[in-house]
Amino acid sequence: MELKDLEHDTPIEGTTLFDGEMAMKGYGLNKMSFSFNEANARAEYVLDPEAYMDKFKLSEAQKQACRDKDVLALIREGGNIYYLAKFAGIFRLSVQDIGAQQTGMSVEEFKQKLLDQAK
Amino acid sequence: MELKDLEHDTPIEGTTLFDGEMAMKGYGLNKMSFSFNEANARAEYVLDPEAYMDKFKLSEAQKQACRDKDVLALIREGGNIYYLAKFAGIFRLSVQDIGAQQTGMSVEEFKQKLLDQAK
Amino acid sequence: MARILGGITTSHIPAVGHAIANELFEDPYWKPFFAGYPPIHEWLAKHKPDVVINIYNDHGLGLFLDKMPTFAIGAALEYQNADEGWGLKQLPPFKGDAPLSWHIIEGMVEDEFDICSCQELPVDHGFTVPMQLFWPGLNENPNMPRAIPISANTVQHPIPTLKRALDFGKSLRKAVLSWPEDVKVVVLGTGGLSHQLDGERAGFINKDFDTYCMDKIVSEPEELTKISRKELVRQAGAQGTEFLMWMMMRGALGEKVNLVNKNYHLPISNTGAGTMLMECMDEEMVQAAE
Amino acid sequence: MARILGGITTSHIPAVGHAIANELFEDPYWKPFFAGYPPIHEWLAKHKPDVVINIYNDHGLGLFLDKMPTFAIGAALEYQNADEGWGLKQLPPFKGDAPLSWHIIEGMVEDEFDICSCQELPVDHGFTVPMQLFWPGLNENPNMPRAIPISANTVQHPIPTLKRALDFGKSLRKAVLSWPEDVKVVVLGTGGLSHQLDGERAGFINKDFDTYCMDKIVSEPEELTKISRKELVRQAGAQGTEFLMWMMMRGALGEKVNLVNKNYHLPISNTGAGTMLMECMDEEMVQAAE
Ligand SMILES: [Fe+3]
Numbered sequence A, B: 001m002e003l004k005d006l007e008h009d010t011p012i013e014g015t016t017l018f019d020g021e022m023a024m025k026g027y028g029l030n031k032m033s034f035s036f037n038e039a040n041a042r043a044e045y046v047l048d049p050e051a052y053m054d055k056f057k058l059s060e061a062q063k064q065a066c067r068d069k070d071v072l073a074l075i076r077e078g079g080n081i082y083y084l085a086k087f088a089g090i091f092r093l094s095v096q097d098i099g100a101q102q103t104g105m106s107v108e109e110f111k112q113k114l115l116d117q118a119k
Numbered sequence C, D: 001m002a003r004i005l006g007g008i009t010t011s012h013i014p015a016v017g018h019a020i021a022n023e024l025f026e027d028p029y030w031k032p033f034f035a036g037y038p039p040i041h042e043w044l045a046k047h048k049p050d051v052v053i054n055i056y057n058d059h060g061l062g063l064f065l066d067k068m069p070t071f072a073i074g075a076a077l078e079y080q081n082a083d084e085g086w087g088l089k090q091l092p093p094f095k096g097d098a099p100l101s102w103h104i105i106e107g108m109v110e111d112e113f114d115i116c117s118c119q120e121l122p123v124d125h126g127f128t129v130p131m132q133l134f135w136p137g138l139n140e141n142p143n144m145p146r147a148i149p150i151s152a153n154t155v156q157h158p159i160p161t162l163k164r165a166l167d168f169g170k171s172l173r174k175a176v177l178s179w180p181e182d183v184k185v186v187v188l189g190t191g192g193l194s195h196q197l198d199g200e201r202a203g204f205i206n207k208d209f210d211t212y213c214m215d216k217i218v219s220e221p222e223e224l225t226k227i228s229r230k231e232l233v234r235q236a237g238a239q240g241t242e243f244l245m246w247m248m249m250r251g252a253l254g255e256k257v258n259l260v261n262k263n264y265h266l267p268i269s270n271t272g273a274g275t276m277l278m279e280c281m282d283e284e285m286v287q288a289a290e
């Protein structure tokens, strides 16, 4: 096992660290997603997504990412996956559905990728 | 300056340490008092104190202490002075009014006691 | 005097909750995962702990970014489960042990851990799935212990270092062992192992790293404190940082442990799932000497 | 590189807010209290700090017992004031310095302080009264710095030890000094000195102890870490534990400080009110050497 001590600025491939900068960028988006713990909030979003997004002062880029259910864009705009999972829950998207979408695979391919790592 | 290291169980005269035990006892009372940060909550309490106290599941002893605005009893029942100050605020009781009540003095006497400590 | 009997690690992913609810124990996908649990059930049935300290990480139910503590310790008479956004059935409340919670908080704050004490803490799957795995039937189960939830921040960087997590466990141990009541305590470290849900690297699992961690944590946990947090993200995936819970648990077990049971299987949902049971040796030796 | 210019202590009781609003500066009751502030105003006008780190203790506005952190650090773009239950006029929001907040949180968590990061933190009189005292007019004042609120728990025992509070300040100092931007920082320690609002001992003030603390904190702050928390309650009164804020502030100033100003007066409301301005010497010396 070779362990490195990465420099603060060394990026990790395909990974966005949810740090203070991202947290500030995504605060409204994450607060909205956190609200989806409540069934009423989910129903309200479904009824009028635009009004609900305005309530949390989402940026246009965040709104478009929500409209598109585009997870990579949501993360780029400061979304945190733990909260986004509640957003995804509204549309019954599982972590495999989300994984497939982000990696540009079919869900079957993504599941196979997971299985293959057992080797 | 002689400084001691008091044993955990040594009481401090006239003082209740607001520790875990007291915090558990007074949780509802303090939560109610915390709610009085909001003007609406204060108005609701004034309109129907009994209903409002029930909302926070106060014990009978806590309710009676609230009815009596009896600060020593409120503290004995787990109230924390920082939150109780908001309860007292409903009745425009200042920290001198509260101090006088707890020490069994008139407000003037209590203020004199404060002044006397400058000597 | 309170005793810590041992520590147990387990995955806590929501899919496990589903599998339990649907009794998929013999399902080919689930069988190799559930295979790790019977020895633990036996051990728990034999030792019957009175209290479980459940170290997990809240995933956005009990805590939000408005006030994100590094270490939160429950200090309530009971803990409510709640909908996490997926419309899952709400479990009945879990009975707490508030006096022991406060004793732990007193001890650890004195010991320079800056605890966030939580008199209300809704508990999510990170807490509830392990409870369901170890005490089937929950409150219906006569062996169901009182619970103390402890959540560490893995949502928002900066997360605690691996060293701080291990030290947290050591301090927790001191606090528990100084509790005068005669209670038997088991400590859970839940979550992990390697997984990543977000980004182009979604689906990343690292069997080698998981194996390394499961190996080292038994007798050389200090070795793992050399791993930087960023390296942990790289090796274990963005959500593999949940391994911090294992470090916290391990610190609470004392220096020497006896590995009773170990199971690793992947994939379970998107994760490498590790199950371990370590018995405290120091305590046993103390007992023997008495 | 960021510099810490110095630290200022002050009472933060709500009555001071009233006195400011009603301009009671020459009132016989208030005059000896306000006498402590002109030298500080002069110093601030001369040095014009860009950032104020306002170390105070929330009194039940921003935080409640449901989740009570030991150390909370604001990490927001702005901080709202709000009604605390007495119908006081709400002040306009205070501008934050979120990037520096995050830098401090990163540094201090790495340094094994278990911070609660707060992206929303309503600030109460503990924070706002000192801002009004030092920057009259607040946002109308051209010298008004950006603010970072830091709140320590004095509501619920266990509170942090005096040693931990001083060490907090030392770690805060390291974090600030490693900020690459060229900002001038002033640190406030607000609250105290001796007072007790609750119980049969309400109205207790301890001039001797206050004098001792104001004396020792300048050049022998370590000496004060020998005071146990219970002894602090006994000597300073139940709410005199706010002296912890002074310890945190002092830790952030480095070893040597130059005492610029000191004022003590009692009673102000129920308290002994101490005002101090200490300039950082180490920084000055570093500057001189450059
Ligand atoms: Fe998890």
Ligand SMILES: [Fe+3]
Residues within 6 Å of the ligand: D012, D013, D059, D126, D191, D192, D242
């Ligand atoms: Fe105060």
